[in-house]
Amino acid sequence: MNKLLLLFLLPFTLFAHMSIAVSYPFIGAITKSIGGEHIDTVVLANGNWDPHFVVPRPSLIAKMRNADALIMNGAQLEIGWLPPLINRAANPKTQPNAPTFLNLSHHVELILKPKSVDRSGGDVHPDGNPHFHLAPENILILAKTIEEFLISIDAEHQAIYETNYAAFTEEWSKNIAIWKTKMAEKKGKKVIQFHDNLAYFNKTYGLQSIGTIEPLPGIPPSSRHTLELIELIKKEKPCCVLHDVYHSTKTAAFISEKTGIPIVLMPHDIGALENIEDLKSLFDYLTGAIK
Ligand SMILES: [Zn+2]
Structure with a gap:
């Protein structure tokens, strides 16, 4: 050459x-x-x-x-x-x-x-x-x-x-180890989600997902399902609605208004929220979000 x-x-x-x-x-x-x-x-x-x-x-x-x-x-x-x-x-x-x-x-x-x-x-x-x-x-x-x-x-x-x-x-x-310690006191808490994004997170930390705002994964909320969910929330008293960042929180806000439970935004990936810059900050945020 x-x-x-x-x-x-x-x-x-x-x-x-x-x-x-x-x-x-x-x-x-x-x-x-x-x-x-x-x-x-x-x-x-x-x-x-x-x-x-x-x-x-x-x-x-x-x-x-x-x-x-x-x-x-x-x-x-x-x-x-x-x-x-x-x-x-x-x-x-x-x-x-x-x-x-x-x-x-x-x-x-x-x-x-x-x-x-x-x-x-x-x-x-x-x-x-x-x-x-x-x-x-x-x-x-x-x-x-x-x-x-x-x-x-x-x-x-x-x-x-x-x-x-x-x-x-x-x-x-x-x-x-740090996240485990942080989440220990949340064990057993009941949660509602929009979509079951947090299935593995909930399993890891012993959170109990009792319902999703979607009737089925990928299916938009329906009024019948939403009313059933409101009844369930009144009975089971979950701590919060864990919500993704990309669906509208309109139905969650309606549920929150009817039941008093707070909506907690849960980012699913790096960049989902402005301050989630890497994997560590994603899990730092998720393990600190539920009060
Ligand atoms: Zn999914």
């Missing part, structure tokens, strides 16, 4: 970063923690969007086209928007059968698998609840899964990924 050309190419090969597309900000944060300087992450959905209903805009197709790998949540959370992006980007590296494709849901235990699924009834979670990242213990599983994935596609930097994973785990485990 021409020496001049080699000199020109050298910096690009030395500093070549792998670009990894991820569906949601929390996946990007874990991937960046493990990947460090060798990985660039391209996050497709914003943290303040409804993760179930992302619009597959052309700008997202462009982001997918140049990716060297793709990491998704799975369990049908992205069913409405990621498959069309994958098809239209036509990038061999982000196809579901590629070794550079990772579906995180295959590595965690899903809860709340419906016994019978009527998609015509609108249930958006036929594989079980896909919001598994809202249990801090599951973040450790996801970190391990992503570490192994990065090593499998970029063995050259194995030692770095292992070191980063160890540091991440050590720090995160300390935080888990």
Whole structure:
């Protein structure tokens, strides 16, 4: 090779970063923690969007086209928007059968698998609840899964990924202990949610979800269901309505007015609220939100 050309190419090969597309900000944060300087992450959905209903805009197709790998949540959370992006980007590296494709849901235990699924009834979670990242213990599983994935596609930097994973785990485990202490006194509290975003969070900390404002996952509130919920709240006396940031709080406000229970906004991802800048601040917020 021409020496001049080699000199020109050298910096690009030395500093070549792998670009990894991820569906949601929390996946990007874990991937960046493990990947460090060798990985660039391209996050497709914003943290303040409804993760179930992302619009597959052309700008997202462009982001997918140049990716060297793709990491998704799975369990049908992205069913409405990621498959069309994958098809239209036509990038061999982000196809579901590629070794550079990772579906995180295959590595965690899903809860709340419906016994019978009527998609015509609108249930958006036929594989079980896909919001598994809202249990801090599951973040450790996801970190391990992503570490192994990065090593499998970029063995050259194995030692770095292992070191980063160890540091991440050590720090995160300390935080888990702090959050556990913080949440201990909330154990047994009853809660209402808009959508069962917090299924894994509630399970971790012993919160009892007694009802959702949605009649079924993905189905908008109906007046009949809302009135039933108000009766249930009067009888069971839950502490609060835990509400996501992307649905209107109109029905929750009506319920709150009729029953006196407060609405507590619960961010589901990094960027869902302005001050949620990383994974730690997400869980710091969630574990401090319920009074
Ligand atoms: Zn959901």
